Amino acid sequence: MEQRSLILLGLLMSQSQHGYQINEFIERNLSAITDMKKPTAYATLDKLSQKGYIDIQLEQEGNRPTRKVYSINENGKQYFYQLLLKNLSSPESMNYQGDIGLMFMDFLPIEESLPALQERLSKNKDLLEIIKQTPSHGEESGVNLAIEHKIAMLEAEVSFLEKSIKKLDLTSE
Amino acid sequence: MEQRSLILLGLLMSQSQHGYQINEFIERNLSAITDMKKPTAYATLDKLSQKGYIDIQLEQEGNRPTRKVYSINENGKQYFYQLLLKNLSSPESMNYQGDIGLMFMDFLPIEESLPALQERLSKNKDLLEIIKQTPSHGEESGVNLAIEHKIAMLEAEVSFLEKSIKKLDLTSE
DNA sequence: CGATTCATGTAACGGGTTACATGATTCG
DNA sequence: CGAATCATGTAACCCGTTACATGAATCG
Numbered sequence: 001m002e003q004r005s006l007i008l009l010g011l012l013m014s015q016s017q018h019g020y021q022i023n024e025f026i027e028r029n030l031s032a033i034t035d036m037k038k039p040t041a042y043a044t045l046d047k048l049s050q051k052g053y054i055d056i057q058l059e060q061e062g063n064r065p066t067r068k069v070y071s072i073n074e075n076g077k078q079y080f081y082q083l084l085l086k087n088l089s090s091p092e093s094m095n096y097q098g099d100i101g102l103m104f105m106d107f108l109p110i111e112e113s114l115p116a117l118q119e120r121l122s123k124n125k126d127l128l129e130i131i132k133q134t135p136s137h138g139e140e141s142g143v144n145l146a147i148e149h150k151i152a153m154l155e156a157e158v159s160f161l162e163k164s165i166k167k168l169d170l171t172s173e
Numbered sequence: 174m175e176q177r178s179l180i181l182l183g184l185l186m187s188q189s190q191h192g193y194q195i196n197e198f199i200e201r202n203l204s205a206i207t208d209m210k211k212p213t214a215y216a217t218l219d220k221l222s223q224k225g226y227i228d229i230q231l232e233q234e235g236n237r238p239t240r241k242v243y244s245i246n247e248n249g250k251q252y253f254y255q256l257l258l259k260n261l262s263s264p265e266s267m268n269y270q271g272d273i274g275l276m277f278m279d280f281l282p283i284e285e286s287l288p289a290l291q292e293r294l295s296k297n298k299d300l301l302e303i304i305k306q307t308p309s310h311g312e313e314s315g316v317n318l319a320i321e322h323k324i325a326m327l328e329a330e331v332s333f334l335e336k337s338i339k340k341l342d343l344t345s346e
Numbered sequence: 347c348g349a350t351t352c353a354t355g356t357a358a359c360g361g362g363t364t365a366c367a368t369g370a371t372t373c374g
Numbered sequence: 375c376g377a378a379t380c381a382t383g384t385a386a387c388c389c390g391t392t393a394c395a396t397g398a399a400t401c402g
């Protein structure tokens with residue numbers, strides 16, 4: 001909830017936008033950062049306006065469906081800074097779903113677990129390549145930092161897997 | 174759902190257990206791996222038995238509340254191996270909540286964002302220390318691999334933050 | 347004798363996703 | 375002229391959490 005709000009408010013900090021525009025942007029440019037879906041975005045924008053953080057203006061171009069243009073207001077900016085500082089100072093305390101598999105690996109013979117891990121490795125490498133190709137956003141913007149962080153974590157993942165596979169391979173001989 | 178099932182089935186692979194026992198184990202020993210709560214575990218165990226993956230035996234010691242002892246059956250073992258292989262071969266495709274903050278960092282003056290990041294760093298270091306103190310489970314078990322993975326990722330997080338803070342610090346001078 | 351442990355759950359709620367609905371417009 | 379794009383939503387559902395309920399046994 002709060003993460004969703006932070007994203008939406010952050011996007012509105014740059015400029016007022018309507019929902020469709022926001023959703024397009026998220027899908028096209030933020031897929032590496034968030035997986036927020038359209039109905040969630042629309043619903044969250046509604047809540048934010050109900051709570052008085054953003055204002056709505058109706059707009060219409062020609063005969064197109066009317067669109068709701070959302071603008072962050074003073075109240076919303078305060079809230080945004082609050083959420084932002086909280087986010088920046090919070091550690092990443094997450095659980096990796098992949099750890100579950102590792103934990104039970106011993107129940108499989110190495111002939112099965114090793115190829116599986118190799119598949120995991122190669123898929124992670126693919127992800128890494130894809131994300132490395134996302135265009136850079138100016139010199140040293142926050143957006144870039146976020147992308148660099150994701151890359152750093154993926155690289156850590158890859159090198160961990162390579163190390164582990166090597167070790168497993170040795171013990172199997 | 175599937176992650177929860179994988180954990181529970183995996184725990185039952187070692188030995189038949191009752192719900193309370195399982196929940197205790199998760200709380201005490203798997204807090205670094207999963208955050209599954211008791212009601213979720215009980216409910217998932219129910220579902221697994223309904224689907225015919227585990228069997229239930231009622232037991233009573235003295236006047237203690239009767240307990241349900243769950244045992245994984247042949248069917249369940251098949252399912253377990255299936256989930257395990259899928260997990261082992263899947264890449265970690267996750268979104269870091271912390272990336273959201275990074276993305277919008279530019280909206281704050283460095284005097285505010287820098288201390289926030291430093292706080293994030295120090296909290297991550299604390300987490301790292303705590304997890305490094307979890308006792309080792311024999312030579313090279315899967316459980317250890319999982320812990321080592323978590324440590325590796327936390328170390329990557331820490332070094333990324335250190336690097337970024339240093340860079341920010343320089344540009345602020 | 348009060349607090350903690352043992353043991354299992356239910357009910358309500360929250361957050362988010364999927365699938366569906368609508369209807370005009372522009373593109374090929 | 376059919377398909378994709380523009381634009382916004384609703385309804386049903388799923389997964390999981392929090393808070394609550396129960397009651398005996400053991401520990402300090």
